[in-house]
Amino acid sequence: MDALPDLTDEVLRIAPLARAETIPSSWYTHPAYHEADRRVLFERCWQYVGHRSRLDGPGAYLRAEVAGHPVVVVRDADDRLRAFYNVCRHRGGPLVTQDCGRARVLQCQYHGWTYRLDGALRGVPRFDRTELFDRKDHGLVSIPLATWQGLVFVNLDEAAAERTPLETVLDGIAERIAPLRLDDLHFHRRVVYDVACNWKVYVDNYLEGYHLPLVHPELCNVLDVRAYVTETFPFYSLQHSPLREDDTRYNTGDGQAFYYFVFPNIMLNILPGRLQMNAVEPLAPDRTRVIFDYYYDDVATPEARRRIEADQAFSDRVQQEDIAICEHVQRGLASRAYDRGRFSVECEAGVYHFQTLLKAHYRTWRAAQPAAEPPAPFEPPSSHA
Ligand code: FES
Ligand SMILES: [Fe+2]
Missing domain, CATH: 2.102.10.10 (Rieske [2Fe-2S] iron-sulphur domain)
Known part of the structure; x- marks a missing residue:
C-alpha cells in the first residue's frame, strides 16, 4: 500500500469537539486512502x-x-x-x-x-x-x-467478527425503536445512486442537520429542525427528531424519525412503518455508490402503494440535493484553498464522532504495521519445473 499522507500523530490526536479540526482533505482525495479505507475499515467491519x-x-x-x-x-x-x-x-x-x-x-x-x-x-x-x-x-x-x-x-475478517459480534455493534437499537421491529417489514425495492465524491463526504453530510435549511428546504417542513438531536454510542450515532404534527405523509401518531449511522457506512432511516437502509460503497477516491433499500410494513394495498410512491419520490428529491452539494464539496476539498475545518458543537457532533472512529481505526492499524524494511531485490527463477 502506498504511503498515506497526513497520517500523523497530530492528525490522529482526538481533541474535544469544541477544539477539534476536521480530518485533512488528503483523506478525501488521495488515492492511497481509497485502498487503505478498504483494508482498514471495510474488510474489518460488518x-x-x-x-x-x-x-x-x-x-x-x-x-x-x-x-x-x-x-x-x-x-x-x-x-x-x-x-x-x-x-x-x-x-x-x-x-x-x-x-x-x-x-x-x-x-x-x-x-x-x-x-x-x-x-x-x-x-x-x-x-x-x-x-x-x-x-x-x-x-x-x-x-x-x-x-x-x-x-x-x-464480515470479511473472522477475528474482527469474533472480537466485535454484530449484536455488540448494534446494541441498544432494537429497544429504542420498539415496538417497531424491522423483521416485520417487507422489502420493496433497491435504488442505486452513483455520486462523484469520496464516500466520507457523503457520510459527513448525512451526519448533520446543519445543512437542512439551505440544502433541503422541503425536508424542513417534515422535520422539526429545532428539536433535532444527535446522540453517539460506541459503534453508531443516532440523529432523531419528532415529526411535525401537521405532517400527514409520515406522522401516524407520536411519530419519531430515527436516523442511525452504523460505522463505517451503514444508515438506517426509520420512520413509522418504514425503513430505508443505505449502504455507502467507495468505488474510487472520488466516486461512491449509495444503495437505498426500501422496506415497508404494508406493500400491498392501493393506499400503501400511493404512500410508497410519494415516499420514494420525496427521498429521491432529497437525495438529488445531497448529491449536488456533496459533489461541490469534493471539488472544494480537492482545491488548494482547503485543508482542514472546524465543527459546530451544536450541530456536528455526529460528524465529529464519525471522524473520531475513523482516526481510532487508523491509529490501531498503524500501530500493528511492521517497521518498513527495504524490499528484497528481484531474482528471476533459475529454471522451469
Ligand atoms: S474457474 Fe470455476 S470451474 Fe474453472
Ligand atoms: Fe442532506
Whole structure:
C-alpha cells in the first residue's frame, strides 16, 4: 500500500469537539486512502448485504459486493444462511452472476465445477488425471455472517467478527425503536445512486442537520429542525427528531424519525412503518455508490402503494440535493484553498464522532504495521519445473 499522507500523530490526536479540526482533505482525495479505507475499515467491519425475506427456502441466494470482493449469500439445505466468496477455487470463476435467484447447487459459470450449498466441492469434470488433488481441500471460502432484525450482514475478517459480534455493534437499537421491529417489514425495492465524491463526504453530510435549511428546504417542513438531536454510542450515532404534527405523509401518531449511522457506512432511516437502509460503497477516491433499500410494513394495498410512491419520490428529491452539494464539496476539498475545518458543537457532533472512529481505526492499524524494511531485490527463477 502506498504511503498515506497526513497520517500523523497530530492528525490522529482526538481533541474535544469544541477544539477539534476536521480530518485533512488528503483523506478525501488521495488515492492511497481509497485502498487503505478498504483494508482498514471495510474488510474489518460488518457490512450489510440484504434482508432475510429475500433468502426464503433452500438455495435462495443474493449476490453482493463487499469491500470490492464478490460475495454470495445462500440458504443451505438445512435452512442455514451462509456466505462465501463468489469465487471458484479452480481459476476464480463466478458461481452466480445474477443479483438474486435460487440454485440447487452452486455451479461455477466458467468450467462447471459444482459446490453444495454448504460450500463443499462436489463435481469436478474432467479432472481424473490431475494428481494429488483432494476435493476436500477446495471447498468455497466461507465468510462470517450474522443477522439482526432480519437484516443480513457479513464480515470479511473472522477475528474482527469474533472480537466485535454484530449484536455488540448494534446494541441498544432494537429497544429504542420498539415496538417497531424491522423483521416485520417487507422489502420493496433497491435504488442505486452513483455520486462523484469520496464516500466520507457523503457520510459527513448525512451526519448533520446543519445543512437542512439551505440544502433541503422541503425536508424542513417534515422535520422539526429545532428539536433535532444527535446522540453517539460506541459503534453508531443516532440523529432523531419528532415529526411535525401537521405532517400527514409520515406522522401516524407520536411519530419519531430515527436516523442511525452504523460505522463505517451503514444508515438506517426509520420512520413509522418504514425503513430505508443505505449502504455507502467507495468505488474510487472520488466516486461512491449509495444503495437505498426500501422496506415497508404494508406493500400491498392501493393506499400503501400511493404512500410508497410519494415516499420514494420525496427521498429521491432529497437525495438529488445531497448529491449536488456533496459533489461541490469534493471539488472544494480537492482545491488548494482547503485543508482542514472546524465543527459546530451544536450541530456536528455526529460528524465529529464519525471522524473520531475513523482516526481510532487508523491509529490501531498503524500501530500493528511492521517497521518498513527495504524490499528484497528481484531474482528471476533459475529454471522451469
Ligand atoms: S474457474 Fe470455476 S470451474 Fe474453472
Ligand atoms: Fe442532506
